[in-house]
Amino acid sequence: MSTILPLILMTIESEDDRAFMSSLYNDYYHLMYQEAYRILQNSHDAEDIVQDHLAYIIDRIDKFRKIDCCTLPFYLVMCIRRRCFNQLKKREVQQKHIAGSIDHEQFFFEYPDSDESVEEKALLHLKYEQVLEAFQSLPERIKDVLRYKYLLEMTDEEIGETLGIQKNSVREYLTRARKAVYKICEEKGYAR
Secondary structure: OOOHHHHHHOOOOOHHHHHHHHHHHHHHHHHHHHHHHHHHOOHHHHHHHHHHHHHHHHHOHHHHHOOOOOOHHHHHHHHHHHHHHHHHHHHHHHHHHHHHOOOOOOOOOOOOOOOOOHHHHHHHHOOHHHHHHHHHOOOHHHHHHHHHHHHOOOOHHHHHHHHOOOHHHHHHHHHHHHHHHHHHHHHOOOOO
């Protein structure tokens, strides 16, 4: 249970409003959190959604006092659902934006010489969507290295500093990422 809202409750001037919000918090916090977690499958995101909604309620206490006590739990859950689905849509748009900003010719392929591995040559012939789909299934650490390298155009040294790894390890991550993408594409039948 969050400790932030009880602190916020102390800032409410009216004793009646503070009592109403305390009661609402104690009675419905778990219900709202469970619904948010069910949809988002992430405890931090669920907590953020509930906290945001409770802050929203504090700003509109008069309106929420008028809601019938039998209807209130249903209304709170519906509001939480709407917030969760809005967050999921926002994430989807952000991911599409990130994916759309990736130059498919530059995404994985930066080779100073022509001594490309079999995986590297095969990746050049895959469709952008196939490579992107494979990218989505990589571990977060490897995706971060790729994002920093190809989206943010950071140097290996900058990436190493950001992630707390050696500069040479960055190159290893990039090599592993290309091999992993090729393997995923091969398993899906994209690479031949």
